[in-house]
Amino acid sequence: MPLVTTTEMFKKAYEGGYAVGAFNVNNMEIVQGITEAASELKAPVILQVSAGARKYAKHIYLVKLVEAAVADTDIPIALHLDHGADFEICKTCIDGGFTSVMIDGSARSFEDNIAETRKVVEYAHAHGVVVEAELGKLAGIEDDVNVHADDAQFTNPGEVEEFVTKTGVDSLAIAIGTSHGAYKFKPGQKPQLRFDILEEVSRRLPGFPIVLHGASSVPQDLVKVINQYGGQMPDAIGIPEDMLRKAASMAVCKINIDSDVRVAMTAAIRKYFAEHPDHFDPRQYLTPARTAVKDMVSHKINEVLGCAGKA
Numbered sequence: 001m002p003l004v005t006t007t008e009m010f011k012k013a014y015e016g017g018y019a020v021g022a023f024n025v026n027n028m029e030i031v032q033g034i035t036e037a038a039s040e041l042k043a044p045v046i047l048q049v050s051a052g053a054r055k056y057a058k059h060i061y062l063v064k065l066v067e068a069a070v071a072d073t074d075i076p077i078a079l080h081l082d083h084g085a086d087f088e089i090c091k092t093c094i095d096g097g098f099t100s101v102m103i104d105g106s107a108r109s110f111e112d113n114i115a116e117t118r119k120v121v122e123y124a125h126a127h128g129v130v131v132e133a134e135l136g137k138l139a140g141i142e143d144d145v146n147v148h149a150d151d152a153q154f155t156n157p158g159e160v161e162e163f164v165t166k167t168g169v170d171s172l173a174i175a176i177g178t179s180h181g182a183y184k185f186k187p188g189q190k191p192q193l194r195f196d197i198l199e200e201v202s203r204r205l206p207g208f209p210i211v212l213h214g215a216s217s218v219p220q221d222l223v224k225v226i227n228q229y230g231g232q233m234p235d236a237i238g239i240p241e242d243m244l245r246k247a248a249s250m251a252v253c254k255i256n257i258d259s260d261v262r263v264a265m266t267a268a269i270r271k272y273f274a275e276h277p278d279h280f281d282p283r284q285y286l287t288p289a290r291t292a293v294k295d296m297v298s299h300k301i302n303e304v305l306g307c308a309g310k311a
C-alpha cells in the first residue's frame with residue numbers, strides 16, 4: 001500500500017470513536033520500532049517529522065526510511081510534517097513526498113494564522129496533500145521554542161468555525177491543557193484537561209477531526225529506570241492515559257506522542273550499558289532501544305488509541 005493521506009484514517013477514527021497515533025521519527029530504529037508495532041497490530045499510523053528531525057537526519061533520509069517502512073508493511077502510513085513554521089517549510093515537504101503537513105500558526109495573530117494556513121491549504125490541496133493547523137497555544141518545548149505555562153492559551157471555541165471555514169484546513173490541533181515535553185505537570189499537581197473546550201469545539205465542528213499534541217504520559221517506571229542507571233530526570237507527571245482514552249473516544253482523531261518514545265529508548269540504552277559496560281557496538285544497544293520503541297507504541301495502540309485492527 002502506498003503512503004496515504006490522513007483523510008480516510010480520520011473519517012474511520014471519528015466514526016469509530018478511536019484515534020490514530022502520530023509518532024515522531026528521527027532515525028531508522030524509531031521508524032522500525034513504530035511500524036513493526038503498527039504492522040503486527042494492524043493499526044494505521046502517522047509518522048511525523050519535525051524541523052529538528054529534518055535538521056538531524058536530513059529530509060531525504062527520513063523520506064527514504066519511511067518509504068522503506070511502507071514497502072515492508074501492509075498498513076496505511078501517512079508521512080506528516082510536525083509543526084511547520086511557515087509556508088516555505090510546508091511547500092518543501094509537500095514537494096518532497098509528504099502526504100500531510102501541519103502549519104503551526106499558533107504564535108501568530110488570528111488573522112495572520114488564517115492567512116498563512118489558507119496559503120498552505122491552497123498549495124497542499126492542489127498537490128493532493130492534507131493540512132493540520134493549530135488554534136490556541138500549548139506550553140512546553142518544541143524545537144528550540146519554550147512556551148512558558150503562563151503564556152499558554154486554551155483554544156477559544158468561538159473562533160474555530162471562522163478559522164476552519166476561512167482556511168479550508170483538514171484537521172485542527174487545539175489546546176486543552178496538554179503540553180510538549182517530559183515535564184507537563186509538577187509532582188503534586190493534578191493533571192487536568194479542558195474537556196468542556198473539546199466538547200464545545202466538536203459541537204461547533206461536527207464530524208471534524210481534532211488533534212491533540214503534547215500527549216505523552218511520561219511513565220514513571222521508565223523515568224525510574226533512567227534515574228536508577230545514572231540519569232537525572234526530575235520527577236514530572238504526563239497526561240494520564242484514561243484522559244487520552246476519553247479524548248480518543250470523542251472528536252480527537254490524531255494523538256501526538258514523541259517524549260514517551262524518547263524516554264523508552266533512553267531507559268533501554270541506560271539499562272543496557274549498566275549491564276554491559278564493556279560493549280561498544282551500536283547494534284547491541286540500539287536493538288533493545290528499538291524493541292523499547294515497539295513496546296511503547298504497541299502499548300499506546302492497545303491501551304490508549306484503540307486503533308488496533310483498524311488498518
Ligand code: G3H
Nearest residue numbers: 050052053142143180258
Ligand atoms: O512537538 C515537538 C516534537 O516533540 C518534536 O520535537 O522538535 O525536538 O524534534 P523536536
Ligand code: 13P
Nearest residue numbers: 181213214215216258259
Ligand atoms: P509529547 O512531547 O507530549 O510527546 O508531544 C509530542 C508532540 O506534540 C509532537 O508534535
Ligand code: ZN
Nearest residue numbers: 142213214256
Ligand atoms: Zn506538537
